[in-house]
Amino acid sequence: MRAFVSELLRRTRDLGHALLVWLAAALAAVWWWSPLGEAADRPFFDAFTVLSAPHHNDLPIVVLAIDEPSFQELQQPWPFPRQWHAALIDRLREDGARAVAFDVVFAEPGDPAQDQAMADAIARWRQPGGTPAVVLAATRERLDTGQTTLWTEVTPLQRLLDAGAVAGQAGVSTDADFVVRRAPADPDSLSARLAVAQGATASAADWIRYNGPRGGIDTRSYYQAVTPGLLPPGFFKNKLVLVGRSLRTATELTASQADMFNSPFAWLDGSDRLMPGVELHAHLLANRLLGNGLVSASPWWTLGAGGLFSLLLAAFALRMHPGLVAVGTASAAAAGVGLSYAAFAQGGHWASPAPLLAMLGAAYGVSAVWGFVATRRRARHIRQMFAQYVPPEVVSELVAHPELMRLGGETRELTVMFTDLASFTTLAERLDPQHTVAVLTEYFNTMTAIVHRHHGTVDKFIGDAVMAFWGAPLPVPDHARHAVDAAIEMQQAMAAMVTRLQAQGLPPIGMRIGIHSGPAVVGNIGSETRFSYTAIGDTVNLAARLEGANKAFGTGILLSASTAALLGQGAPLLRPLADVVVKGKTAAVRVYTPCNDADLVASSTRQLEAAGQPALALDKL
Incomplete structure (x- = not known):
């Protein structure tokens, strides 16, 4: 039943995680669909524009810029005399140009x-x-009043239209960051009118594909076209010409500010911040x-795609290493950006990767928080489970590196200790239950602290006995030496405790300790409904037998030759006592006890x- 409940809880947690991941991804998609999400698209559009721009073209397009050199060479302030424009039209016609567009509004009579x-x-053309x-x-000029917004159509002089010119809308729309990215939808736009002269039938797209930054279209100064001899004959043959202002530092810039626009190149590649409107129309053309x-x-x-990746993330995030989840999410994001760029550069489609990234980011964020909470929950569980066994620093190490603890049992080299109290029954007969528990509590507290101080693990209390071992759950170098040092300190602490008891008029008690080193199976051992972290095997059994063998020798600490062989230099002196055969064993084991008398x-x-x-048989111990 417990296993069923555990599995049900796990599946419920998995379902809750999946629902939260999907909810986060859905909210990210809704956010992107809102006007707020539009701002997230712009950096990608601008970056893709910069990366994919060819920066050259062989198109028959020429921009004649009314620029600073033209003002300097022609020595004429704006507006230029219209007879100069007439001369330019004649020059272009005679040179074989296909058509010309003026990004200048000739609305007022001159x-x-x-x-x-x-x-x-x-x-004449x-x-x-x-x-x-x-x-x-x-x-179209916009006039905002307190009650409404009025639009006024500003058209060229009727005299010029009657002569054969056509009007083309020169307005462009900017995004909230004042960058022009969208192509005008007006079929009568300046670029559409001029394209007709070249026989182009392609309809306008939704977005501008820029050829490059400012100057990316073949550009000449206005004065070069109206001054004879500066451009070779036939230079404009079969070309489409756009004429407009392109100012950088001239005093006329303030007056013509409305004809300068931000482009996607403004902040990504360090180009001039503003692009003249005439060049925008050249890119549209x-x-x-x-x-x-x-x-x-x-x-x-x-x-x-965002929904699919979010589904995969919800399905695998709880079963994969967090590093793999992060790499997988980053790979999916990179793939989304790459495919979006390929569609932009090669397919002519603008599909922003922002919604995919927003959905992945939201899904991964929720999954990461969920994983963090689950990790904290597991950490608390580990602390609660092991705090009663091992020192706090060992618990912290297990929490930081749970992979060091393999649940289910594994073979380790351990040193195992068993202790037992002698004459405790006599003492208990003199005390009421409350005082008996108080003495045991003091005893267990004292011995547990010593075991922990020497890097040991307290396995369990069995009546008035203590079982402890060294070498698990974390490996302990010199585990035998730590166990022997702990045993000596425990006997010293026991002597002080006995002195206090005798001062209260109580009978003395003693403590016997058995220690043995060898392989043992250690881990969470038990049934599905009840288990504990413990060690089992012959090493454990022999350590328990050696504790009882102290009775035969009148000693307080008895350790095996296996433990003695591991102590190394600087260890306490050990007195060999005998070779013994304990109950359940056929092989003799030499036993030792700590002794400070070198001569003895x-x-x-x-x-x-x-x-x-011959070996001493201790079958009854």
Whole structure:
């Protein structure tokens, strides 16, 4: 029944762990699906953009930048005279350009003659089939009032449109961090209008695939195109040209700040923080011509992968080493990021790895906390189980390294000690039960402390006897020496205790100790419903017999030759007594007792070796 209850509790804990892991993963997925989760996608998009950008292209796209060199060379503040734009249109047409787009809004009338000059230049450029060759920027301006938000359409001069130009929306949308990542959905965008001149039919994607940082598209200064002789004839042949402001430090920058934008390269590769709007449109145009803009992948793939990995984590986390769980989780996260990048760079799909990482992180975090709590619970169990057997430092070592304790039993080299009290029955007859228990408690407390001080393990109390051993649950170097030293100190403590008892008018008692070293089976031994940490085997039996053999020699400590052989240099002097055959044994065992008289030790040794006497049979002990 107990085994059934134990298994039921284990399965319940496993189920609870799995449910918590799944709940954590689900909450992470919900968090990512919310607007807050969008911020987690952006670093991955920017990193993938930087890593996958080719930084070169052979597309027929040229950006004419209205930049600082142009202001310096042309010695003209903004806005430039529109007759210059008219001259530029004529130059591009004569040079064989396919089309030109101005990322400049010509909404306000200027000098009538110059407006007409620009209109005439537009009218002179007619593409075969009537395809517009000049695209002029239009925009929408937002006006926020206390009650509502108004949008105003700002279009180019009607005179320019009547001459054959078309309007293209130049607006782009930024994310909350003011970085432009999304492609405009407007089919009348500036890049879409210009792509028509090249015959591109690819629809706009959801996200911009940047060719590179600022300057990643072939860029020339405006003044080079309007000044004869600076660019070779035919330079613009079959090319699509975009004209717009691209300022860095000029005084005009403040006035044109609205046409500068953050790109994914702004903080990842140290490029210029701002990218001109005209270059953004060049990247959008490149996406349309190549058909390689990024399309949003279904998030269910990523969420499904996160759910699958969370399921595997819940299934195996409690049965695997924590290090393997951490490595497996990190490998799954790395694989998710790698697949996401492959889809981005090679497949043209943007599938953020953020939800997968969030779900894995949440699942692993819950599993790690669960494992930590379970480890603490096991640590408490180990402390409670072994605190009564071994010293506190040994318990701490077992808690820190539970693998050192193999449950179920194993063979170890031990030194085993048995003690028993002589004449305790006579003493107990003189005392009431409470005083008897008090004397035993003092005795057990004193002897347990000595055993622990000498790195031993108290196995059990049997009536007024103590069983202890050295060498388990942790290996103890010089276990025989520790046991003998403990026995000598125990007899000294016993003498002090007897003195106190006699001072109370009580009869004296004595203590006999038997010690033997050898192999024994040690571990949690017993039934499924009741077990204890103990040692069994011939070594244990012989140690118990030697305790009783003290009666035959009138000694307080008796140890076997096996123990004596392990003591080494600096050990207490040992007096050999005899070769004995204890009950249940056929082989003789030489026994010793500690002795401080070197002459007596030498004399006993000579007599025992010279006599050649047969082994003493102690069958009744």
